[in-house]
Amino acid sequence: xxxxxxxxxxxxxxxxxxxxxxxxxxxxxxxxxxxxxxxxxxxxxxxxxxxxxxxxxxxxxxxxxxxxxxxxxxxxxxxxxxxxxxxxxxxxxxxxxxxxxxxxxxxxxxxxxxxxxxxxxxxxxxxxxxxxxxxxxx
Numbered sequence: 240x241x242x243x244x245x246x247x248x249x250x251x252x253x254x255x256x257x258x259x260x261x262x263x264x265x266x267x268x269x270x271x272x273x274x275x276x277x278x279x280x281x282x283x284x285x286x287x288x289x290x291x292x293x294x295x296x297x298x299x300x301x302x303x304x305x306x307x308x309x310x311x312x313x314x315x316x317x318x319x320x321x322x323x324x325x326x327x328x329x330x331x332x333x334x335x336x337x338x339x340x341x342x343x344x345x346x347x348x349x350x351x352x353x354x355x356x357x358x359x360x361x362x363x364x365x366x367x368x369x370x371x372x373x374x375x376x377x
Contacts, residue, residue, distance in 0.1 A: 261372030268372060272365025278358045282348045287339075304338055307331035 308331025314324030 261374075263372075264368050265372035268365040268368025270365070271361050272369065275358050275361025275363075275365060278354075279362065282350050282358075284346045284348060286344045286346070287342045288344050301338075304334050305331065307334065 307327045311324045311327030311329075311331055314321050315328060318324065
């Protein structure tokens with residue numbers, strides 16, 4: 240054992256985030272945060288509302304928003320290096336994702352205060368352990 244961290248060869252042991260040690264804390268924190276996020280997200284209901292549209296230009300049907308992306312994909316099959324094709328594809332996909340997100344209503348199901356506190360403590364504690372494991376001091 241050497242004085243530089245206990246490993247052979249003079250190199251200190253590396254753990255989570257390249258810091259000495261902390262691997263156990265990192266994975267325990269990851270598990271805690273994962274359980275907390277699962278419990279929190281399990282209490283959320285997501286629904287859609289209204290017509291597809293943007294307020295300006297009326298309520299366009301969903302198919303119209305596919306046109307730029309489909310044009311871009313077709314152009315990419317013809318010429319994969321075309322910058323316009325990449326812009327059309329990425330822009331069309333972004334337009335679709337924004338349209339979907341803008342139509343969502345998100346509701347938190349009725350739950351007890353104790354259950355909510357447990358979920359939030361699991362998330363906060365898990366994230367705290369993850370950050371602690373990534374510090375140079377471990």
